[in-house]
Amino acid sequence: MKFNKDTFEIIFFARGGQGAKVAAEILAQAASREGKFVQAYPFFGPERSGAPTKIFLRVSDREIRTHELIFDPDVVVVMDETILDSENVITNLGDEETLIVATRKLPEEVKAKIGFSGKVVTVDANGISMEVIGQPRPNTVMLGKIIQVAAVAKLESVVDVFREIFAEKIGQEMTDKNILAIERAHDAI
Amino acid sequence: MTKKQTRLALTGGAAAAEALKHIDPDVMAVYPITPQTTIIETYAKFKADGEVTTEVIEVESEHSAISACVGASAAGARTVTATSSQGLALMHEILYIASGLRLPILLIDSARALAAPLNIHGDHSDVMGARDAGWIQIFSENGQEAYDNTIIGLKLAEKVKLPVMVIMDGFNTSHTVENLQVLDRETVQKFLGEYTPEHSLLNVDDPVTYGALALQNTYFEFKIAQAEAMQQAFADYKKVVHDYDKISGRFYDYFETYRLDEAERVIVIMGSTAGTAKDVVDRLREQGEKVGLVKINLFRPFPHAELAGVLSHVKSVAVLERAMSIGTYPPLYTEIVNTISHIEKNRPAVSSYIYSLGGREIYGKDIEKVFDDLAKGHISREIKYIGSK
Numbered sequence A: 001m002k003f004n005k006d007t008f009e010i011i012f013f014a015r016g017g018q019g020a021k022v023a024a025e026i027l028a029q030a031a032s033r034e035g036k037f038v039q040a041y042p043f044f045g046p047e048r049s050g051a052p053t054k055i056f057l058r059v060s061d062r063e064i065r066t067h068e069l070i071f072d073p074d075v076v077v078v079m080d081e082t083i084l085d086s087e088n089v090i091t092n093l094g095d096e097e098t099l100i101v102a103t104r105k106l107p108e109e110v111k112a113k114i115g116f117s118g119k120v121v122t123v124d125a126n127g128i129s130m131e132v133i134g135q136p137r138p139n140t141v142m143l144g145k146i147i148q149v150a151a152v153a154k155l156e157s158v159v160d161v162f163r164e165i166f167a168e169k170i171g172q173e174m175t176d177k178n179i180l181a182i183e184r185a186h187d188a189i
Numbered sequence B: 001m002t003k004k005q006t007r008l009a010l011t012g013g014a015a016a017a018e019a020l021k022h023i024d025p026d027v028m029a030v031y032p033i034t035p036q037t038t039i040i041e042t043y044a045k046f047k048a049d050g051e052v053t054t055e056v057i058e059v060e061s062e063h064s065a066i067s068a069c070v071g072a073s074a075a076g077a078r079t080v081t082a083t084s085s086q087g088l089a090l091m092h093e094i095l096y097i098a099s100g101l102r103l104p105i106l107l108i109d110s111a112r113a114l115a116a117p118l119n120i121h122g123d124h125s126d127v128m129g130a131r132d133a134g135w136i137q138i139f140s141e142n143g144q145e146a147y148d149n150t151i152i153g154l155k156l157a158e159k160v161k162l163p164v165m166v167i168m169d170g171f172n173t174s175h176t177v178e179n180l181q182v183l184d185r186e187t188v189q190k191f192l193g194e195y196t197p198e199h200s201l202l203n204v205d206d207p208v209t210y211g212a213l214a215l216q217n218t219y220f221e222f223k224i225a226q227a228e229a230m231q232q233a234f235a236d237y238k239k240v241v242h243d244y245d246k247i248s249g250r251f252y253d254y255f256e257t258y259r260l261d262e263a264e265r266v267i268v269i270m271g272s273t274a275g276t277a278k279d280v281v282d283r284l285r286e287q288g289e290k291v292g293l294v295k296i297n298l299f300r301p302f303p304h305a306e307l308a309g310v311l312s313h314v315k316s317v318a319v320l321e322r323a324m325s326i327g328t329y330p331p332l333y334t335e336i337v338n339t340i341s342h343i344e345k346n347r348p349a350v351s352s353y354i355y356s357l358g359g360r361e362i363y364g365k366d367i368e369k370v371f372d373d374l375a376k377g378h379i380s381r382e383i384k385y386i387g388s389k
Helices: A020-033 A081-085 A107-114 A125-132 A138-150 A155-187 B012-023 B037-048 B062-075 B085-100 B125-129 B143-160 B185-192 B219-248 B273-286 B304-311 B331-340 B364-375
Strands: A007-015 A037-043 A052-060 A075-078 A098-102 A119-123 B006-011 B027-030 B055-058 B079-083 B106-111 B136-139 B164-169 B177-182 B255-258 B265-269 B291-296 B298-300 B316-321 B349-354 B383-385
Touching: A007 A020, A007 A081, A007 A138, A020 A037, A020 A052, A020 A138, A020 A155, A020 B006, A020 B177, A075 A081, A075 A138, A081 A098, A081 A107, A098 A138, A107 A119, A119 A138, A125 A138, A125 A155, A138 A155, B006 B012, B012 B037, B012 B079, B012 B106, B012 B143, B012 B164, B012 B177, B012 B185, B027 B037, B027 B062, B037 B055, B037 B106, B055 B062, B062 B079, B062 B085, B079 B085, B085 B106, B085 B125, B085 B219, B106 B125, B106 B143, B136 B143, B136 B219, B143 B164, B143 B177, B143 B185, B143 B219, B185 B219, B255 B273, B255 B304, B265 B273, B265 B364, B273 B291, B273 B364, B291 B304, B304 B331, B316 B331, B316 B364, B331 B349, B349 B364
Parallel strands: A007 A075, A075 A098, A098 A119, B027 B055, B027 B079, B079 B106, B106 B164, B136 B164, B265 B291, B265 B316, B316 B349, B349 B383
Antiparallel strands: A007 A052, A037 A052, A037 B177, B006 B177, B136 B298, B255 B291
């Protein structure tokens, strides 16, 4: 049984420098804006660029007090499919729960590869990113898919937060393209 | 009357920086060190964006940072700094000078392990190394408390004329995004009031000496005066937190009691793991277990008498802490054993647990196990290490 059953918990697996922390924080800000309680926590191991890293995200309708690491997630997001080769990403992920993987593979292929019998959603994040943005920005694409699957925040809130953080940094045109990529992933089945 | 507040989601470091922005101190002398960086990088942005007028002094080491603070504070400036771990250790010599000179410097510490071996993660070793330095020490559980304690700490420092250390857990709080309510600049400025030191080096109409020589004939009395000021800090702390409650609706006593009604088994703890432990207490209470929690907010001065009043009704106490005192019992346990000695009869049994050194994970189930130990009477003088391999 889950310890915090009224809190939705996501673990992100990524590689250091891929921007998974920012992705989780965008979701946290978006959910917070909707009045939800959030907690986003990067797990820094021997951190260096390219090393596997984990980010934890909690979203709840009530105050979040615990500071323990998430050990029984509702959703696991894998931002880099090569992590499937080295990390056990499905610890405590039940058959009713969902694994989202950025890959061109089919869900069945991922299931067979890691021996998981729950739900798997795959997203060709690099493909969509190259097509819409013209650059590999898989995390942007993944944001759209995560909120479609996990509904931790509304699409509009995520788009608003993304625009506020990035409009000044990357310019209006690139911001619009990134937002289009978020929407594309959100609407893709 | 409580003021209107803004709800944000920030890391604990950014939350402390937000409070510093509302304070807008005259001087901030800093040297960057993980995991204090979330505080000073956020504040540097405020400075670059023109949101604050603080003279930010970037120095070449923490020894210089606190030395610059001593100079600025003695000159009469409202002065702050922030550090962590080796940085706090490097400040050690000057910490005693700041408190001995009765300078109301505010230091925010992102508590972290000490080398060797090298470790950048959270525990309370750095803070405990400074516990006898004559500074007031206030612990924070989360980003909200890091924000609130920063404002409370500065007000208290100036009121009692002692330096104050506000502590948050490195990474667990400093790098974790959480929700909090923040006041506005005008409210905070009004709460603090303008800083007009009773004495300062730059007040030429009232020349004074700071850091005079005091040998066998006077040194002793200076130290006693410092100890008396620290005792006075109890009353001043109470006044400040009551006043802060009036504007914020948030009240921080010397310690927080959580579900102590008819509690038989109690955990005493400080910092971010208190939140994890409260969830455990709720769950065990649902199962009818008489458990509760005390979270220490004010570690220096330590509120023995008040705490003894609370613990006198319980059967057993487990003290959980993130520091060692190699060669003896750990610091918080030692304080609690002293606290228990204030109780006349039916003293509770006390057990010592050390957890999360160097950022080692601790889970709710580990805390449940501690309550279980108390229930089964597994209480001894042996120090127990939670989650060690």
